[in-house]
Amino acid sequence: MQQLRWHALLEQWVVVSTHRQDRPQMPSNWCPFDPGSGRVPDNYEVYLYPNDFPAFSPDTEPFHPEAGLFAETGARGACDVVLYSPEHTLPPSKLTVDRWRQIVDLWAERTQQLAQNPEIAFVAAFENCGEAVGVTMPHPHGQIYAMPFVPPNVRKEIASAKQYASTNGGGCLFCRLLEEELKDGSRVVAADDHFAAFVPYAARFPAEITLYPRRHARTLLDLSREEKSSLANLLSTVRRKYDNLYGFLMPLMMPVKQAPLREPDSPYHFHVQFLPLQRSATKLKYLATIETGFGTFLADTSPENMAENLRRSEPVTTF
Ligand SMILES: [Zn+2]
Numbered sequence: 001m002q003q004l005r006w007h008a009l010l011e012q013w014v015v016v017s018t019h020r021q022d023r024p025q026m027p028s029n030w031c032p033f034d035p036g037s038g039r040v041p042d043n044y045e046v047y048l049y050p051n052d053f054p055a056f057s058p059d060t061e062p063f064h065p066e067a068g069l070f071a072e073t074g075a076r077g078a079c080d081v082v083l084y085s086p087e088h089t090l091p092p093s094k095l096t097v098d099r100w101r102q103i104v105d106l107w108a109e110r111t112q113q114l115a116q117n118p119e120i121a122f123v124a125a126f127e128n129c130g131e132a133v134g135v136t137m138p139h140p141h142g143q144i145y146a147m148p149f150v151p152p153n154v155r156k157e158i159a160s161a162k163q164y165a166s167t168n169g170g171g172c173l174f175c176r177l178l179e180e181e182l183k184d185g186s187r188v189v190a191a192d193d194h195f196a197a198f199v200p201y202a203a204r205f206p207a208e209i210t211l212y213p214r215r216h217a218r219t220l221l222d223l224s225r226e227e228k229s230s231l232a233n234l235l236s237t238v239r240r241k242y243d244n245l246y247g248f249l250m251p252l253m254m255p256v257k258q259a260p261l262r263e264p265d266s267p268y269h270f271h272v273q274f275l276p277l278q279r280s281a282t283k284l285k286y287l288a289t290i291e292t293g294f295g296t297f298l299a300d301t302s303p304e305n306m307a308e309n310l311r312r313s314e315p316v317t318t319f
């Protein structure tokens, strides 16, 4: 079964994708992402690999949402794996800035391709990293989901940005938040000419960081070459800081968030979030009842202290 079911109370789609349960147990000494596996080129640096067990697929029913409390429709879309390196055990913090730039270019190229398909409403690039996030495959990789709808967190951010613009002469909420963060400085972790990384004022995850372009840009496709290089630079900086914070691979989720493909009027500002799950060197953050059942996050660390710790973590950056 592969379909979308409408959650009438939360007004969001749930992907029911039972074939994902059938994912085979891989032999422990074999990895499909390694050169020589027969599944990837024998030589590559970064590579887009079609997900073998996609949650969204071009081979399923089309997305035709109908009204109703028990609405269902097809999970039409596409899912790719983004291979960051041919080296099986290389942690993302060891990728060079040039390699991150290739990854950014791949995200942008795939976004451009998917934008040609009128059935795709939204392109979600992301990474799950670490066993705490359920990733058992050490091979460095991220993913891209092409979705037929705009996911609820982005929808909510657009609604907030619309509301802000309507009462602030059309200004961008994200640009304003960045301006205030840079002015205050206490939560800024790293910055260069085109991007800035800071712990959000109301961070929900321990050591959470958001990465904004300084210039107003809505999608990956709006970024200049210099901005893409700057993004690669800060992706590398943030990942090195994370892995040096406790001296091991930081388990995290990394959504790359851009404006919906077919809504030129929806206010949005491209950004990357890092949502780590490690709240100290020995403790994990669990999304428990108050977070998952009620949607209210408890933060165990002060955003300002965490920003200070991250500034001091290697590589030390000045801004
Ligand atoms: Zn591998």
Ligand SMILES: [Zn+2]
Pocket: 172, 173, 174, 175, 176, 215, 216, 217, 268, 269
């Ligand atoms: Zn903006």
